[in-house]
Amino acid sequence: MKANRMEAFSDGVLAIIITIMVLEFKLPEGHDWYALIGLGPKILSYIFSFVYIGIYWNNHHHLLHMVRTVHGRLMWLNLLLLFWLSLIPFTTAWMGESHFAPTPTALYGIILLLSALSYRLLQLAIIKQHSGDSSFVVSMGKDWKVKLSPFLYLIAVLTAYVSPWISCFFFVLVAIIWFVPDKRIEHALRGQ
Template sequence: MEKLKERLDMFSDAIIAIIITIMVLELPMPVHDSFKEYLQFGKAIGIFFISFCFVANLWYQHAVLYNDADTITNRVFVLEFIFLAFLSLTPIFTKLITEDTNRHTVMAYGVLTLIVNGLFILVSYAVIRQKYQDLTEIRRLFAKIYLNHSNFLGAVNLIVLFLAYFQPQWALWCYLTLPVVSFIFNREDHTDLEDVTKLPREDQSQYLNLSSGELRTYRKKQREIVQKYAHQRRTNPNWQAEMAQEIQTLFRQNGRKLKQSRTAPQQFKRRFPK
């Protein structure tokens, strides 16, 4: 199954490369030397970049996901092919909004992106769960780490989809920023999942009990640690090990604070609020 995993990964890369190539070839070339046609050509390039960012972001997430996978199950195969089938529709829907940008074409494009993103979440969970024996625990970790951002992005997609009915031009350019935000979130989520799964079971449970506010505070401190060691890559040969150790220490500190706050008397909490 390991060889099949490599072949599936290469197959997916080839499909994504073809998708981007088709989108480039579908760009309408100016036929006459007129300002109107050049303006339309510029708009088409802008729409191409929207779809390019969408597909490229999924390729990056896909590459990171499969880099950690050891084998592939039949469930992953089925979900992967369904995901690629819908992703392959991107050039067609891109051409639709290029030729006629109206509420119907932009909303259709938005629905496609929602479906593709939803399918990729299913693929991600199917790949990640293979690495862990305790399915209940990894389900909780996946929900805690990935679904918070996924639900937020899904809600934003629905808002943009609603906006497309009234202002399709504005909604179209909103779709350019969503892959960038998704890319940032995915990098954080993948790092969190790697770090949390390396912790002892007790520390993992404490992490799962963090509130949304505590999780945001943790991630802010985590980014500060990453930025700190990013400047040491050339001068410190052990920067990766030291960064991992400091992030794990941060996990434990958050867990201890949470445990102490939940075991403290209620009167103490009221007297000394956070």
């Protein structure tokens, strides 16, 4: 299998995830702007998740450009990442429907944490395909975002029972950290 086939499959799954999230919205009962106020928590949770899926899509796209050989382990690690990401619509809907209650917010953070860890496993499997002194391996060794994100997600999970809004702060913080695509992969591609 070529890496572009795995990428196309992943792109399709991510597109379906986004579609499922938007299909969760029900029409408001009223016909004025006031009717949308009740949807506020659902819209906010959707925005969080849409941004996260977009970040994963963008970084996943860049990461797969570094694949030299697609093998079974790599395919399973990619599926593991897609599995955790596919649970985001459920946790998004529950968090929005509950108006960011502690348990749904904590579960949302757990799913983001497990997604981040599976992304790291996928990244490590791809790094193994390169020699230790390649520009890609050297640049990925300095990946502070991948190392910091799980820690911030864990804080978000734990603080959900203190204040879900503190958790949301950490969700936004991680999204801000990852919003700009990783330029190191582009630099490594140019260096090959």
